[in-house]
Amino acid sequence: MHRLTSVEELEKIRKITLEEKSKKSSCLTVCLGTGCQAYAGQRVYETLKKEITSHNLTAEIELKATGCRGFCEQGPILVLYPGEICYCRVQPENVPDIIKTTVIENRIIEDLLYQDPVTGQRFIKESEIPFYRNQSRIILGANRFINPQDLGDYLAQGGYRALAKTLEEMTPEQVIAEIEKANLRGRGGGGFPAGLKWETTRRAPAKKKYVIVNADEGDPGAYMDRSLLEGNPHLILEGLSIGAYAIGADEGFIYLRQEYPLPLENLSIAIKQAEEYGLLGTNILGTGFNFSVKIKRGAGAFVSGESSALMSAIEGKIGEPRPKHINTALSGINGKPSNLNNVETWANVPIIIEKGAEWYTHIGNATNKGTKIFSLVGKVNNTGLIEVPMGIPLKKIIFDLGGGIPGGKKFKAVQTGGPSGGCLPQHHLDTPVDFDHLHELGSMMGSGGMIVMDEETCMVDVAKYFMHFLKDESCGKCVSCREGTRKMYEILEAITLGQGKEEDIPLLEELAWVTSNTSLCALGRTASNPVLSTLKYFRDEYEAHIREKRCPAKVCKALIQYTIDQEKCNGCGRCRNLCPQKAIEGEKGSPLTINAQSCIRCGICREACRFEAVIVR
C-alpha cells in the first residue's frame, strides 16, 4: 500500500473498500473483547471459521472479530447481518447448528436469543434488547462493525473523514471554536471544558507542544477506555490528530495502563497502519501537517493517572504529582506546553467535527452535552458498558438498562466516581447523571465506573475498601494524604472488627477535612469522599457496628456467625467435605452443625449448600 497523499486518495480507497465489502452477502460478527474472550470467544471464532470454510461459504460470508459490544454479561455475542440476528452466550458447540440452521436455512434458533430475565420475552435483533434500546451509542456503537485490526473497517464506517475535513477546510481556531461550541467536557473525571484547555496550550508561547491520551484508567471497576482502545483504536488516533492540529503539536503520547495487553496490541497495529497509509507521520494526506504518536506504558500506579504525574512518567521519571504552580497545559512534558485528555474525551472529537457542534449539543442537558459511557457493574442484572445521554436519571440506568438487582434483592447504593467518588442511596435515584448533579450530592461523575450495591453490601466495608486502596496508592509525598488515609483506614478497620468507639465518627470527619484541605493532588483532596458520603447516607450502619457490634449487611466477619438451619439441612455432607477448617460436625444423613470456634466465616459452606440451609447471623 502506498501512502495516501491527498483527501481524494482517501476517498478513493474508502470507495474501493466499500465495494469490496459489498460483494459478500452477509456478515457474521463475533465479539472478541476481553470479556467475551474469557467465555471462550476465541474458540467460537475459530470454529466459525472452520465451519464457514467446510460449507464453502467463504465467498458469501464475511466473518468479523469485533471489539467489545458492551453487553459482557451475555457474551460471547454473535450477530448476523443482514437481519441483525443476535445470539448470546454462544459456545463452540453451538456453531455447526448456527451455520446450518440460521446461515443456510435462514431459521432462528430460539434458545440462543436473548431472553429478558423478568418477562421471559425473547428478542431477535440486537438493537431491540432493552439493554441496548435505551442507549445512545454515538461513540461505542461503531465497535460492533469494526475489526480493530483492520483499518478498512474503520474507513468503511466513515473513519478519518473528520480529520480530512479538519485539515482541508478548517483553521485551528475553527476547530477549537467547534469544540467549545459543543461544550465538550473532559471525561476523565473533572469535567473541565476541553476547548478551553486546548486554547491555553495553543496560545502558549513555544514551538514544541504535545498532546496526550490518558489511558491509565485507574478507577477500579471501570473499563470504558479499555473497550474503546481495544475495539476502535483508530477513533482515538483520529481524535488525537485533530487535537494536535488545533493545538499546534507535532508529537503525541498514549499513556496506557500496563494491565491491558489487548489494547496495547490493537493500538500498536493501528499506529503502524496509520503510518503506512500516511494518516500519521509527515505531510499527512498531503496537507503539510506532521504528527507522530508513541505509546508509553504505565505499571500499576493509580496516582500516575494524575496529569503532572503522568507527564513525569512519560519523561521516564517516577509518576508522582508535582505542585502545579504552572499548569501542565503551559508547562508539561520537558517543560513544554502539553494537553492531556482522557480516551473518551478524544473519542468525542471526530464525531463533533463530522456532525457539527449544533447536532452534538442536542444530546444531553443544559450544561452537560453529549453522552457518557459507564461501566455498569456489581450487583446488577445486566452488567456491561452502557452509553447514555448525560442527564439521564440514575434509576433509569440501574433498572431499565441494568434490569435491576439480581436474585430479587433490595437495592442499597450506587457508587460513582471511583476512589474519589461517593455512594448514593435509594432516595437519590432520580438524580440526573451528570458532572454537576453528582458533585452536588457529594459524589462525582468520575471516569464512568458505576458500581451497584445491594442489601448484602456493607457500607462501612465499602468505605474501608476504598481507604485501603487509597492508602496503598498514595505516593506519600504529602503527610496529610499518606497519614490521613492510613489513619482513616485503621479506624474503619477497627469498626468492622467490632472495636469501634463512639468518638470514631467525629474523628473520621476531622481527618477527612484535614486530608482534603491540605493535600497537593486530587488523590488526597478527594480521598475522603467515600467516607463522607457513606457517613452522610448510611450513618446508621456505622452506628450499628459501633454501638451494637452488628453488621446489618452481614459482611464483616468479626460480627457474624454461620449456623445451619436444622429444618432445611438433610445432612448430605457437601459442605462438610468442602469446609477448609473441618468445622462442620455431625453424622451424614442427619442435620449438621458448625463449630463456631474453628469456623473462619469463609462462606464456602453457604455457597456449597443446595438447600439454602446455611444461614448468617
Next chain:
Amino acid sequence: MKEKELENIINKYRADPTEIMNMLLDIQEKEKFLPKTALSYLSGKLGLPLTRLYQMATFYEALSLTPSGRNQIHVCTGTACHVRGADGILNKLEQKLSIKPGQVTPDQKFSLKTVNCLGACALGPVLLVNGEYYGHMSALKIDSMLQRSSE
C-alpha cells in the same frame, strides 16, 4: 538474561532513556522479574543512576525484583470484584497455596498477586491466570482452576 537480549530491548527503544519503563516491562515480560544484572547493565548503557531504576522497580506495583512462580495468579480486588466477593476468593487461594499476595510457593509453582482492576469488571469476580481470564469465579471453583492451570 543474555547481554544480546538486553541490547535488543535497548535498541528497540533507540537507547532513549525516557523509554526506560517500556524497557523494564519488556525485560520483566521475558524474565518474569527484573534481575539485578539487567538493571546494572541498563543503568550503565543509558547513563541513568541505578538508584533511579530501583526507585521505579519499587514504586510500581507491576514491577518486581524477585522471581515469580511458574504459574502466575492475579486476583482482581477492584471495586466491582470486591462487592461480588473477591475477598473470599483471595482468602481461599491464600489458604490453598499457603502464601500471601506478593509471595511465591516454596516449590516455585505458583505466585499470587492482587491487582486493582483487570478491566473485565462485568465478569466479576475475575482472576487472571497465566494471561487467561477467569470470570464469575467463586471459592468453589478454585480447586479445578488450580489443577487446570498447573497441568
